[in-house]
Amino acid sequence: MTKVTINPPELFDSAPAGFSQVVISTPGKLIFISGQVAWDKNKNISDKNDLAGQTRKALENLKIAVKSAGGGLEKITMLRIYKVNLQKEDTAVITSLLTEYFGTSNQPASTWISVQGLANKDFMIEIEAQAVV
Numbered sequence: 001m002t003k004v005t006i007n008p009p010e011l012f013d014s015a016p017a018g019f020s021q022v023v024i025s026t027p028g029k030l031i032f033i034s035g036q037v038a039w040d041k042n043k044n045i046s047d048k049n050d051l052a053g054q055t056r057k058a059l060e061n062l063k064i065a066v067k068s069a070g071g072g073l074e075k076i077t078m079l080r081i082y083k084v085n086l087q088k089e090d091t092a093v094i095t096s097l098l099t100e101y102f103g104t105s106n107q108p109a110s111t112w113i114s115v116q117g118l119a120n121k122d123f124m125i126e127i128e129a130q131a132v133v
Contacts, residue, residue, distance in 0.1 A: 002026045003077060003132070005106050017091075018098025019110035023077045025132040031069045035082065035126035036061035037118070045122050051090060055097045058127045063101075071133035073101055078130040079110040084123070086114035094125070 005020035014021050038046045038054035047053025063073055118126050
């Protein structure tokens, strides 16, 4: 699978924010990954009340999920990030972890959505993904 990213000059430069404006992928196996949160396999929540810790755990879980389908984070083409009551200061925390996990080139496209709550009152963030392997 080849993944090409485009950040048109007519749109804002999203690379520093940890995502690409457009992702083009050649045919392959489509992978749809359910929203990942800060749970371990025993449903123990990690980093209660810590956005950075919960985001890191969600991304680690995402890495496990895509690996189980034969890929890695570089195969992810789209993220949907659900953040409870998204605030301006949250974006720096999330962005720093997205760039840590996905680098600063060839990043997935993404949509961020502020929500009132998630499936568990202690979840601060949930991240779902699509990949092509």
